[in-house]
Amino acid sequence: MEKLEGLGWISILNVDYNPRVLYVSDSLLFILGWTPEEMVGxxxxxxIHPNENEKARALIIHAIMHDSVAALTYLTMRHKDGHEVVVVSSYNCVYDRVICSGSVAVPGQKARLRSLTASEFVPVTDIPRSRYQAMRWGKPIxxxxxxxxxxxxKNPPPFPQMEKRTCLLVNRFTRDSTIYHCxxxxxLNIDEVCDHSFFHYVHxxxxEKVREIINSAKSWNRHGDSATDGGFEYCVFRLFPQGRPLITEPPRPVRTNKRRRSRSPPDDRKKGGGGASTTSPSKGRTATDTKPVKDTAPQLPEAPPECFTMEGVFSACSDGLIIVLREVDGEPVPPVTL
Structure with a gap:
């Protein structure tokens, strides 16, 4: 059990009252014995343990109806070998997906701190609630x-309109937080963000503020010398959907000689004296040696790059960093303690 305490997997489910696994990371094998290929689909x-299946279904309905994010639960899952494993799992509703992370549940100080940073705490497994505290952003439950x-x-309600959110899965072991899934x-452009640094899109x-938040989320997730699962961090920041604009220096002004230099006439023209008109032998048209009129139309300034103010929820486990994003509509709502 001590060897498993430092591991946590990430999974992606579809939004449904009987959701299917669309993706799961490698640490699942060490915790529950299933390979990702065996679970996907x-x-x-x-x-889920049969005794908790009904409550787990109710939790799914609750999560979808309340569009939960940064939420936490405890439940019992089935190991491939047949024994039971009590798991602590976070879940985030992200538009048309549910992003989860799971690890072996271990009671104590760390478990209490983890639940304190969650938006809501809804255990499925029967555990003493007095050992934990919960908090939620916005209206308390x-x-x-x-x-x-x-x-x-028996009669699940129709699916609500889910809030527009996106989730990035980030390599937590890279200095610039490389994105590997959107x-x-x-x-963000789903076809372009992968293998880019997350900070390429941060104002x-x-x-500096976002780096501190990410480092803090990672620091929640230390078990000795290994990375593990932990709490949630919250941050408001500006995001460039097309990436940071390139910063270029304006061209230096060219110093011109005040003395006007004479210009050589074109080869197909005859030299004329005193500015007299000349006739083109090939086309028979009259050309006047006049100074070209300079285009004085004002140049419109370039439009500033598109930039969104975003709320981000950051959490980490051994298999990666989870970043849930939504655009701020009005003033962001701070955490509220139940």
Whole structure:
């Protein structure tokens, strides 16, 4: 168990009342014994302990109806060998996907701190609630939401309109936080962001603040000398959807000689004296040696690059950094303690 405490996997599910696994990272093999290939495509409920299956279904309904993000649960999952593993799992509804991370549940100080940074704490496994505290961004949820959700199991409600969010999966072991997956193209081009640094899209004035938040999220996730799962961090920053604009120096002004130099006439013209008109022998048209009129039309300034103000939720596990983004609509809402 101590060897597994430093490991955590990331999974992506579709938004459904019986969601299927679309992606799962490699650490799943060491914690639950399943390879990613064995789990992808199957309903996640197939891996929940039968005694908790109904409450897990209710949790899914609750998460979708409340569009939960940075939320936390404890549940019992089935190991490939047949034994049970109590897992702590975060879940984030991200538009048309649910992003989860999971690891072996270990009670104690770290578990309490993890739940304190979550937006909501809804355990499926029966554990003493007095050992944990919960907090939520925005309007608090009082009491246990699962009984109300369980009443909807027979007739689940229609899917609500999910808030526009996107999620980036980032390599936590690279200095510049290299992106390796983007869930949609609501804010960033899904075909271009991979293998780019996350900071390529962060406003330079917010660079230091975001780096501190990411380092803090990673520091939650230390177990001895190894990376592990941990709490959530929250940050508001500006984002360039096309990447940071290139900063170029304006061209230096060219110093011109005030003395006007005479210009040689074109080869197909005859020299004329005193500015007299000459006739082109080839076309028979009259050309006047006059000074060309300079275009004095004002040049329009270049439009500033598109920039969004974003709210970001940052969390980390051994398999990567999870960044959930949404555009700020009005003033951002700070965390509220239940």
């Amino acid at each position: 199957n309903p996640i409920l197939d891996y 009082h009491g246990d939401p699962l009984p109300a959700a369980m009443a909807m199991l 869930t949609n193209d609501l804010y 330079p004035d917010d660079d």
